[in-house]
Amino acid sequence: LTECTLLVNAILCDNDGCLEVRQLNAKLAQNSFGVKVANLRSVLFDDGKIAIREGRQRVPGGNIRPDSLVVAKTSLRLCQRKAGECGHCDGLHLCRYFVCGGCTFGPKCKNPHSLASPHNADLLQRFGLQDLTEKQLFQLLLQNDPFLLPEVCPHYNKGDGPFGSCRYTTSCTKLHVCLHFLQGDCRYGSRCKRTHTVQQGMKLFKGFSQENIQNLYKIYRNKFIINGQCGQSLTNSVGPSKPNSEGERNEICLYNIRKSCSFKEKCVRVHWNLPYKWEVLHRDGVTWKDLPCMEEIEKAYSDPTCNSSWDPLSASNIKQHVDFKTMTYKESPVRRLSTASSVLHPPHFILTTQWIWYWKEDNGLWIEYGQGGGDTTVTSETLEKMYLADKDAEITFQAGKHQYTLHFKGDEGSQTMFQQNLKYKTKREIRRRPRFVSPQDVNDIKRYCALLNNIWKFANQGAKNRVLH
Structure with a gap:
């Protein structure tokens, strides 16, 4: 099964990260590695390695539909810390532009370009990706790591204006493209009022190779399938949004x-x-x-x-x-x-919930991650992002001289999250709690934002008047 999984991943990544079941079967039948195709069904039901968008062609006996799209999946991510700041973590130490195919610094780049470093080699071995080529691995990362692709603007995808309901128009840091087009289910086609190209957002794809830019549609579609969004709209072009969950x-x-x-x-x-x-x-x-x-x-x-x-x-x-x-x-x-x-959400969104992650000290005190004075590779923000991406994940990180594994899922069905010292096997409870906001805080924040908005409007009106005069 392991051999078949590795082969399936390699074949998918050689074909833009995805293939229909019938195409994958044909590729496996042509392989010269002696891996039996009979194992394919077991591989396709491995949720950690494969995502599937079900096809429409019905077959008897409840078998997998031949036009179902199979997408390569992994929980491996790039480390988000700056070069030299991270001692050891569960993310690859690689230049993001190198992965995206467009790093212009080459050997002079201050960020790592090597998969062969001990840290990266160990991670690839742990995730079972050591036999993938560089190009195959980068395809896999592009469609799985949420930090590599610009996010699609949800506000652009609703409202009637030329920029939907997005207030930031041409300065928005998110991609202004029809979400349904990227998901492959836009029913309006050429009549759609949302753009179906990424040309207007090219500045967001700095560091991407021309080949990856040409394949952006497939990369985004694969990403949405992996996240369970394909075929379900995050927003609706003509009405209120439909909930995904x-x-x-x-x-x-x-x-x-x-x-x-x-x-x-x-x-x-x-x-x-x-x-x-x-x-x-x-x-x-x-x-x-x-x-x-x-x-x-x-x-x-x-x-x-x-x-x-x-x-x-x-x-x-x-x-x-x-x-x-x-x-x-x-x-x-x-x-x-x-x-x-x-x-x-970006910082300009007000009254979102800030979640704080704590671990329990021996003396009973609860310490926020990244705030305890020790040399740790994780913070509340990084843990929150990882938790939202996979609530069953186990994360390895370093604090000082010690290494720990953090478990979002408790032992034997327990709801208690914990971290465990890899050497001494000791466990500490961890908790995720919100930053407290009182009703008075809510009113103050809203008044402050209204004041800033009025100042912004006044400044804009003043600029217009100066132009007219």
Whole structure:
């Protein structure tokens, strides 16, 4: 099975990272390595190595449809730290422009260009990618590593203006291209009001080779298939967005909380006046009811030392007890709705949720990652990005002289995340908690942003008047 997986990955990466099942079968039948094609089904159901977009051609017996698209997948990523700043981590130490095919510095580049370094060679061996050629590996990374490709602007893909609802027009740092075109499901074709080319966004592809620029459509399509987005719209050109998941339906709308949402009651996200909302499941097992004293519950939840929203030693006890470990209130399930994580949006988005990651010291203190004074390769921001990319991942990192593996998924079904010392096997609990924002903070942030917006409008109007005179 391992041999077949390696061969399938190599074949896919030689063919723009993807092939239809029937094409892949034909390529495997021609291989001269003696790998049996009978193992293909097992490889295709390995979610860690392969993503599939189901085809339309039906076949009897529930077999894989021959027109299904098979895409090569990996959880390997490039290290995001600057050259020389990272001692040891679970990311490849490579120049991103080298991977994208357009580094102009060559041997003079200050970032690594070698796959043969001990660090990179060890990682490739661990991920089972050691036999891929440089070109095959780079194709695999391009369609899997979210930091290599510019993000498609969601605001450009909704609204009626020439730039959709994007306020940044030509200065936007995200790609202004029809999302449905990249996903392969635009029903408007040449009549679409969104652009179907990347020419206007070429400045975002600095460091990309001409070959990769020509293949951008396939690279993006493969990326969306891997992320489970292909065939499902993140935004809709003519109406409110459709949720991709239960998590998106339970997300608090950033537009409504800031000022107003144009979709109003048709919006798939939750309209609420705070960036968090605590609810308890009613006895009917269907209806979610608001919990009282949400600010106090949120304040307790934001404190990593708190296991619940009630402290029997406190003089000012909160009237209800929400258990944060089991997420229950009087044995009924509790949920916390939230705005999107701050790592998913640029800094100008206000009232996103900033998640802080903590580890527990021997003395019981909770220390934020990257803030404890030690030489560590991870921060709250990097952990949050990795967690959102794969909530079952295990991440190896270094702090001082010690190496650790961080487990987002607890042992034997436990919900408790932990890190483990690779040498001594000791474990420390870790927690992910939001940065606390009070209702007063929300009002202050909104007033401050409104003030900046007015100053910006006034400055623009003044510039226009000077031009007219």
